[in-house]
Amino acid sequence: MVETAVVETALAGLDVEVRVAVDAPAFRRLTERLIFDLVIVVGVGYLLSGDAFFRRVRPRPMRRPEIYLITHQQSEQTVMGLLECGVDQYMTFPLNLARLRAKVIGALERA
Amino acid sequence: MSLVISWLSVALLVVALLALAGGALLAALRARRREREKQWSHRVAQSLLVALLNDEPCRFELPQGAVVGRKRLLAEVVAALRVTVYGLNPEPLRALLLAEGVDRWLARQLRWAHGAKRALLLKLAADLPSMPRVVAEAVRHRRSTTRVVCFAVLLVEMAAEPAQILRLAASYAYPFTSVERGEVLALMRHSLLPIAYRPLFESGSENLERLAMALVAQFGIEEAEPYLQAILQRDDREAALRALFLLVQLHRPLPRRLVAPLLDQLTPCERRGLLRRLVREGYSQRQIAPLFDGEERACYARMAATYKRTLAAALGR
Structure with a gap:
C-alpha cells in the first residue's frame, strides 16, 4: 500500500487520470473497460503469476502502452528477463520520485 | 436414555453452530480492522510524503481514525x-x-x-x-x-552508524547467508555508501569477501577475475565453488590448471549442475572440452541442443 501511495504521490499534479488496481482481478476489470497510455507495475508478482499480462495490456503487434516496472529485485538476470518480456523501463526501490515523474511526462508526450 | 442422547446431540449441534458463527464474526471483524489500518496507513503515507517533498514537515498531522496500534x-x-523513496531527509x-x-x-x-x-x-x-x-x-x-x-x-x-558498516560486518560471529548478504547490501545502498570491491576481497574477512562476491555478481564486474581465481586455488571447497560459479556467471575463461582440481572433488550430481549452468551461460563445446570426459561432453551437447531448439522456436514465433 505504501509503495502504491508513493507512486500516486509522484504523479500528483500532472494533467493525467490515474487509476490504481490493487490486485490482479481489479487490473483485469480495468483493462476490459479502458485503454491506457502508460502502465506502471509495482512488484514482479503479477508478471510471474501466469496471467497473460502483456497480451492483456498490449494488442499485437503494437508496442503501446509503455510498461514501467518498479520493484525491489536487483538481480541482473531478473532485470534482463523482464526487459526481454516487454518491460520498457525498469526501476528499483528506493525510487527517485523526480526521475519517475520526468519519465512519465516524457512517455505521455510521446504517446 | 434415547431422550438424553438426543438432547445431548442438539446441545452439541447448537454449540458447534455458535462456535462457527463466532469464528465467522471474529474473521469479519479482523478483516474490517485490517482494511481500516490499510486505509489509515495509505492516508498517512501520502500526506507525510507530500509534507516532506514540500519541505513542510511541521504541517503534517496524523489523520484521525479509530485504529488500534497507531504507533x-x-x-x-x-x-x-x-x-521505498530515495533521498528522504530522516530528520x-x-x-x-x-x-x-x-x-x-x-x-x-x-x-x-x-x-x-x-x-x-x-x-x-x-x-x-x-x-x-x-x-x-x-x-x-x-x-x-x-x-x-x-x-x-x-x-x-x-x-x-553507516560509516562502520564494514567493520561491523567483519566482526559478525557467523558467516553471512545469502539472505543476510542481501540485507547488508540493501542497507549499504540506502546509506548511499560508496562501495569498492577490492578492499573487501583484500580484507581477509570471510563476510567481507562474501559481500564482495555479491557485489561482483550484481554488477557483473569482470575485473574481479584475478580475485576469484585466487579463491579457486584455496583449500576451502565451499568458497572455491562459489568463486567457480561466479566466474561462470561472468562468462570468464575457466583455465584447466585452476578448475580441474576442484572438479575432481565434485560429486556426479554437482558436476551435472555445473554443466547445466555452463549451458545456460552459453559456453561453447570447445571451451568446456578440457574439463569434462566423453560422457559428460555428450550430455553437454544434448543440453545445448535443447536450449537451441527453445531459442529457435522463440525467434520463429
Missing part, C-alpha cells in the same frame, strides 16, 4: 517510506517518531518480545531513522543465542 502503524509506514521523520513516542513504544516491545518477534521488531528499528533509546535497547541483545536476533541487532547498529 506500530506509524512506525511501519515510516519504515516503508524510507525503504523530520525522526522528530515525528520521537514526538509520537514511537521510540518508547519500540524499546518496550523489544524488551518484552522473544525470538522471531524480537527479530522482526529489530528489523523494523533498522529501517527507521536511528533513535538513541531504541539502539540502546537493541544492543543489549547483541549476544543473543538466536541467530536471527543477532543479525537483526547487527542491522540496527549498521543503520545507526
Whole structure:
C-alpha cells in the first residue's frame, strides 16, 4: 500500500487520470473497460503469476502502452528477463520520485 | 436414555453452530480492522510524503481514525517510506517518531518480545531513522543465542552508524547467508555508501569477501577475475565453488590448471549442475572440452541442443 501511495504521490499534479488496481482481478476489470497510455507495475508478482499480462495490456503487434516496472529485485538476470518480456523501463526501490515523474511526462508526450 | 442422547446431540449441534458463527464474526471483524489500518496507513503515507517533498514537515498531522496500534502503524509506514523513496531527509521523520513516542513504544516491545518477534521488531528499528533509546535497547541483545536476533541487532547498529558498516560486518560471529548478504547490501545502498570491491576481497574477512562476491555478481564486474581465481586455488571447497560459479556467471575463461582440481572433488550430481549452468551461460563445446570426459561432453551437447531448439522456436514465433 505504501509503495502504491508513493507512486500516486509522484504523479500528483500532472494533467493525467490515474487509476490504481490493487490486485490482479481489479487490473483485469480495468483493462476490459479502458485503454491506457502508460502502465506502471509495482512488484514482479503479477508478471510471474501466469496471467497473460502483456497480451492483456498490449494488442499485437503494437508496442503501446509503455510498461514501467518498479520493484525491489536487483538481480541482473531478473532485470534482463523482464526487459526481454516487454518491460520498457525498469526501476528499483528506493525510487527517485523526480526521475519517475520526468519519465512519465516524457512517455505521455510521446504517446 | 434415547431422550438424553438426543438432547445431548442438539446441545452439541447448537454449540458447534455458535462456535462457527463466532469464528465467522471474529474473521469479519479482523478483516474490517485490517482494511481500516490499510486505509489509515495509505492516508498517512501520502500526506507525510507530500509534507516532506514540500519541505513542510511541521504541517503534517496524523489523520484521525479509530485504529488500534497507531504507533506500530506509524512506525511501519515510516519504515516503508524510507525503504521505498530515495533521498528522504530522516530528520523530520525522526522528530515525528520521537514526538509520537514511537521510540518508547519500540524499546518496550523489544524488551518484552522473544525470538522471531524480537527479530522482526529489530528489523523494523533498522529501517527507521536511528533513535538513541531504541539502539540502546537493541544492543543489549547483541549476544543473543538466536541467530536471527543477532543479525537483526547487527542491522540496527549498521543503520545507526553507516560509516562502520564494514567493520561491523567483519566482526559478525557467523558467516553471512545469502539472505543476510542481501540485507547488508540493501542497507549499504540506502546509506548511499560508496562501495569498492577490492578492499573487501583484500580484507581477509570471510563476510567481507562474501559481500564482495555479491557485489561482483550484481554488477557483473569482470575485473574481479584475478580475485576469484585466487579463491579457486584455496583449500576451502565451499568458497572455491562459489568463486567457480561466479566466474561462470561472468562468462570468464575457466583455465584447466585452476578448475580441474576442484572438479575432481565434485560429486556426479554437482558436476551435472555445473554443466547445466555452463549451458545456460552459453559456453561453447570447445571451451568446456578440457574439463569434462566423453560422457559428460555428450550430455553437454544434448543440453545445448535443447536450449537451441527453445531459442529457435522463440525467434520463429
